[in-house]
Amino acid sequence: MTASSGGSEEPELLDVREVSVALGRAQVLDAVSLSVTEGGWTAVVGPNGAGKSTLLRAIASLVTCRGRVLIGGVDASSMSAKERARQIAYAPQVPLIPEAMSVREYVMLGRTPYRALLAAPRGADHEAVARALTRLDLESLADRMLRTLSGGERQRAVLARSLAQEPRLLLLDEPTAALDLGHAQQLLELVDDLRRDEHLTVLSTLHDLVLAGQYADRIVLLTGGRVVADGAPADVLTAQALAEHYGVSAEVEAGPSGVRVHPVRPGRAGA
Amino acid sequence: MNVVQQRRPVALAAAGALLLLALVAGTSVGAVALSPSGILASLAHSAGLDVGNPLSQTQFALLTQIRIPRVLLAALVGGMLALAGASYQGVFRNPLADPYLLGAAAGAGLGATIVIAYSPNGIGPIATLPMAAFVGALTGVGLSYALGAVAARHGGGSATLLLAGIAVTAFLTAIQTVVQQANSDSLRQVYSWILGQLGAGHWDEVRLVLPYMAVSTVVLLFAGRALDVLSVGDDEAITLGVRPRQVRFVVLLAASLGTASAVAVSGLIGFVGLVVPHVVRRLAGSSYRSVLPVSLLAGGAFLVLADLVARTVLSPAELPIGVVTAFVGAPFFAALLRIGGGSS
Numbered sequence: 162m163t164a165s166s167g168g169s170e171e172p173e174l175l176d177v178r179e180v181s182v183a184l185g186r187a188q189v190l191d192a193v194s195l196s197v198t199e200g201g202w203t204a205v206v207g208p209n210g211a212g213k214s215t216l217l218r219a220i221a222s223l224v225t226c227r228g229r230v231l232i233g234g235v236d237a238s239s240m241s242a243k244e245r246a247r248q249i250a251y252a253p254q255v256p257l258i259p260e261a262m263s264v265r266e267y268v269m270l271g272r273t274p275y276r277a278l279l280a281a282p283r284g285a286d287h288e289a290v291a292r293a294l295t296r297l298d299l300e301s302l303a304d305r306m307l308r309t310l311s312g313g314e315r316q317r318a319v320l321a322r323s324l325a326q327e328p329r330l331l332l333l334d335e336p337t338a339a340l341d342l343g344h345a346q347q348l349l350e351l352v353d354d355l356r357r358d359e360h361l362t363v364l365s366t367l368h369d370l371v372l373a374g375q376y377a378d379r380i381v382l383l384t385g386g387r388v389v390a391d392g393a394p395a396d397v398l399t400a401q402a403l404a405e406h407y408g409v410s411a412e413v414e415a416g417p418s419g420v421r422v423h424p425v426r427p428g429r430a431g432a
Numbered sequence: 433m434n435v436v437q438q439r440r441p442v443a444l445a446a447a448g449a450l451l452l453l454a455l456v457a458g459t460s461v462g463a464v465a466l467s468p469s470g471i472l473a474s475l476a477h478s479a480g481l482d483v484g485n486p487l488s489q490t491q492f493a494l495l496t497q498i499r500i501p502r503v504l505l506a507a508l509v510g511g512m513l514a515l516a517g518a519s520y521q522g523v524f525r526n527p528l529a530d531p532y533l534l535g536a537a538a539g540a541g542l543g544a545t546i547v548i549a550y551s552p553n554g555i556g557p558i559a560t561l562p563m564a565a566f567v568g569a570l571t572g573v574g575l576s577y578a579l580g581a582v583a584a585r586h587g588g589g590s591a592t593l594l595l596a597g598i599a600v601t602a603f604l605t606a607i608q609t610v611v612q613q614a615n616s617d618s619l620r621q622v623y624s625w626i627l628g629q630l631g632a633g634h635w636d637e638v639r640l641v642l643p644y645m646a647v648s649t650v651v652l653l654f655a656g657r658a659l660d661v662l663s664v665g666d667d668e669a670i671t672l673g674v675r676p677r678q679v680r681f682v683v684l685l686a687a688s689l690g691t692a693s694a695v696a697v698s699g700l701i702g703f704v705g706l707v708v709p710h711v712v713r714r715l716a717g718s719s720y721r722s723v724l725p726v727s728l729l730a731g732g733a734f735l736v737l738a739d740l741v742a743r744t745v746l747s748p749a750e751l752p753i754g755v756v757t758a759f760v761g762a763p764f765f766a767a768l769l770r771i772g773g774g775s776s
Contacts, residue, residue, distance in 0.1 A: 221671050246673030257525075257665035261718030270661055274673035278658050326672070 173231075174199040174362050175330055180219050180228035182212070182386075189215045190226065191386040197330070197379075202356055202363040204377035206370060206397075208407050212386040213366040214254060217332045220364070221251040232330065246274035250323035254334040254366075256315075260308035264318050267307055268293055271325030293325040296359075297351065313344040317351070324355060331356075333365035337372065345369070349376050370407075374398050374420035382406060394420040443716035447729035451507065454733040458503035458740050463747055464494060471495060501635045505697060506739040506753075507732035508638065509630070510704055512645050512694045514731020516687040517705025518712070518723050519652050522659035523680050523687075524590050527713075531691040531705040534597035534684070538604035539572020540565040540695040545608045545622050549615035561625075562640060562696035568604075569692035576600040577684065590666075590680065627752035628701035630739050641693040648690030649728065655683050656721035663720075703757040704731055707765050714768065734761075 175197040182190040189212045197203050205213045219226040222237055222245060230237040232248050240248075250271070259267065271293070272286040282290075294300050297317045302310065307318060316336065323331055336352065337345035353376060356363050367373040373380060373394070380397040382390040384406045390397040395415045403411045403422070410427040413420060460466045470486045474495065477485040487495060516531035523529075532538075543564035551560060579600060580593035612622055658679045661669050666676040691705075708731040709723055716722045735757070742756040 218667070221667075223667050223670060241673075242670060242675060243673035246671060249671065251668065251671040253665070253667055256668065257663075259660075259663035259718065261713065262660070262663065263717070266660070266719055267664075270664060270672060273661050278661075278674065279654050280657075 173197060174233060175220065175364065176229075176231035176234070177216075177220065178229045178231070180216070180226050180230065182215050182219055182224055182226045184215070184224070189386050190219060192228070193383070193386070193388055195381050195388060195391060197362060197364055199329075199362055200356070200360065201379055202353065202365070202377050203379045203381060204365055204367045204373040205381045205383055206367055206373050207383035209368070211383040213368075213383055214334050215386075216383065217251070217334050217364070217366060221245075221249055221332055223251075243274045246326065246328075248328055249330045249332060250326040250328035251332040252319050252323055252334065252336065254338050256319050258307050258315060261306050263304050263306060264299055264310070264321075265290065265294065265303040267318055268299075268321045268325050271322040274326065289325045289327060293321040296324060296355070297321040312339050313348065316340065316344075316348055320348075320351065320355070324359065328361070330362045330364060333363065335366050335368060337367070337369065345372060352376075370398060370403070370411075370422045374413075374422050375418055377419075398422055439717050440719075440722045443712070443722055443726045444729070447712075447726045447733070451729045451733040451736075454736040454740075455503055455507065458506065458736040459495065459499045461740055461744060462499065464491065466491060466495060466499070497634070501638050502630055502739070503736055505638050505641075506630050506736045508641065508645055509694045509698045509701065510708075510735025510738075511728045511732035512648065512690045513701065513705040514708035514712075514727040514734070515649060515652050515724060516691045516694075517731075518709035518720070518727040519655065519659070519683050519687040520705070521709055522655075522662060522720050522723075523683050524594060525663060525665075526594075527710060528706070529594075530702075531687060531694075532700070532702075533594065534576040534688065535572030535600040535604060536569040536688055536691045536695060537572075537700050538601040538608070539568035539570070539575075540692065541568070541626060541700065542604045542608040542611070543568025543571075544625050544699070545611050545618075548621050548625065549611055549618045562637070565699075566692045566696035569695050570688060572600055572604055573684070573688040573692075575604075577681075593680075624752065625699045626754075628699040628754035628757075629750075630698055630742075630753055631750060637697040641697050644689050644693040648686045648693070651686035652683065652690070653724055653728070655679070655686070656719070656724050659683065659720035659724075663718075699754070701735070701754045701757055703754075703761045704735055707761050708734055711765070711768060 173196040177193060177195050179192045179194055180190055181192055193216060205216055207213050215224060218224045220230055237245055268290050269282060269286065272282060272289060275286065276283065294303050297320055299317055299321055302314060307315060310318065337348060340348060349372060352363060355361055377394060379392065380394050381388055382397050382402065389406060390402055398413055398420050400411055400413050403409045410425055412423045412425055456468050459471055460468050466487065473483050474485050474487045474492055476483050485492065513531055520529040520531055520533060521527055544561055547560050547564040576593065576597040580596035583596060584592040612619060658674065661672055661674045662676055662679055669676045709727045712726045712730055713723055716726050738756045738760060739753055741760060742751040742753045745751060
């Protein structure tokens with residue numbers, strides 16, 4: 162195990178140092194650095210094509226990159242795939258759903274890094290799966306085929322699989338992309354509960370600034386593969402920054418539940 | 433216990449019973465009918481048990497020298513093709529994949545055609561035709577894999593490999609056609625080989641393919657969990673600590689070895705590798721831990737029964753078994769799609 166304990170100076174859970182990714186000739190990420198403290202929710206925001214998803218994929222070691230990714234102070238590239246899998250769970254923007262697999266079987270896949278690939282699940286695995294199913298309110302659906310679930314239920318199944326993986330860091334790529342506003346809100350509430358109760362750290366991309374401002378305690382604004390702002394939502398999501406990087410006209414208001422971003426039609430702001 | 437977990441043992445038992453039934457039917461039915469009880473007593477007798485042998489010497493020879501090896505070969509080939517097909521489908525996450533996809537069929541066809549055209553009587557004591565088909569099948573898959581790996585160096589994945597398989601198949605088939613046209617007197621023999629046959633099923637063939645099939649089967653039956661992980665996609669499989677490329681390589685290697693040995697002794701029998709796993713998936717759920725072993729058993733049963741039809745319908749003439757698998761299998765498949773449409 163690579164847990165960081167006993168050190169007088171607690172390393173950040175995730176430390177991304179000067180990470181650059183080139184896909185073909187395009188420089189998708191350009192020396193991106195950021196660090197994530199244990200227990201928080203960091204949202205990576207930015208306009209389309211800013212490199213948000215690529216950043217998550219680089220952290221999950223799914224693309225080759227220059228620079229370093231440290232997890233609990235340990236270089237991710239020095240870990241085995243299995244060690245990494247016990248630290249980081251990753252849910253892509255469009256998860257591939259094996260349609261005729263039951264929810265329980267699917268959630269059990271989250272236990273893969275805890276045993277040999279050919280070995281049968283043990284008691285601890287069944288317990289973790291049962292716990293994840295309960296936690297995400299999927300018990301009654303456990304034996305249903307994934308294809309019979311609604312979009313929101315599928316996203317919950319994906320979260321349950323990530324939870325069964327018992328990671329320290331949860332990478333969510335646009336978790337609400339396929340959901341309507343109501344279901345998006347429910348899902349993000351659920352993620353927030355999990356983060357508090359299960360001591361998870363969340364790093365997600367969110368293209369919806371309204372939701373990002375409400376749920377994240379820290380925002381990283383990415384544009385053209387570079388970090389242009391990084392800090393508390395109120396400091397990053399300013400009307401000026403939004404106008405500059407998104408070309409959006411918006412009013413921003415700080416409230417008790419976080420920052421509220423209101424897009425308004427150009428020329429009619431400040432009324 | 434829940435429904436899904438109970439399905440597996442039930443499906444395994446059902447497929448096992450079906451195979452047993454098919455084996456009994458396959459050995460008893462034919463131009464000379466042998467009663468199942470007579471067969472059992474006779475086998476017990478020859479195993480040294482103190483029971484009389486109810487079969488005449490001719491009947492006994494028919495049973496042990498012709499029926500049993502042929503039925504066994506049908507079961508081996510059918511089981512192997514279905515298992516390999518299910519594995520290919522898992523590796524490519526595509527229910528339309530079949531074991532001939534990566535050039536195994538085209539390679540075997542080319543190998544067989546060359547031998548039939550240039551060395552119809554074989555070279556010495558070696559069984560040249562099966563060898564040529566075997567080597568050809570593995571060469572075809574090897575070429576596809578090499579081409580796919582080169583093309584996939586910058587991104588790409590299983591889709592690239594599929595396209596490589598299509599290219600290699602087209603190329604090898606073109607060569608085969610040229611050889612065939614230049615030796616038109618061998619057309620008939622090549623054609624009958626392509627349609628598949630188990631008529632030459634003797635103990636020699638069984639012995640020839642058994643070791644390869646055994647290795648392939650053992651490896652593939654252990655791959656179920658890995659293929660289940662692969663079904664969520666390469667990226668997520670990686671973040672679950674699995675290396676998809678390695679899994680794919682090992683599974684394809686084993687499945688191709690099995691396919692090559694099946695093709696070597698039976699020619700190109702279509703439909704089994706595609707349809708049997710599909711039917712199994714509908715009845716036993718889609719976890720590869722069930723699909724793989726159940727396909728093995730059900731595929732064996734299916735081909736034994738198809739062979740039974742092939743040699744009895746126009747007796748004493750024989751239908752090519754590939755014709756029977758398609759002729760019987762296609763309507764059955766269509767009916768199943770209709771009945772099971774949309775259900776889980």
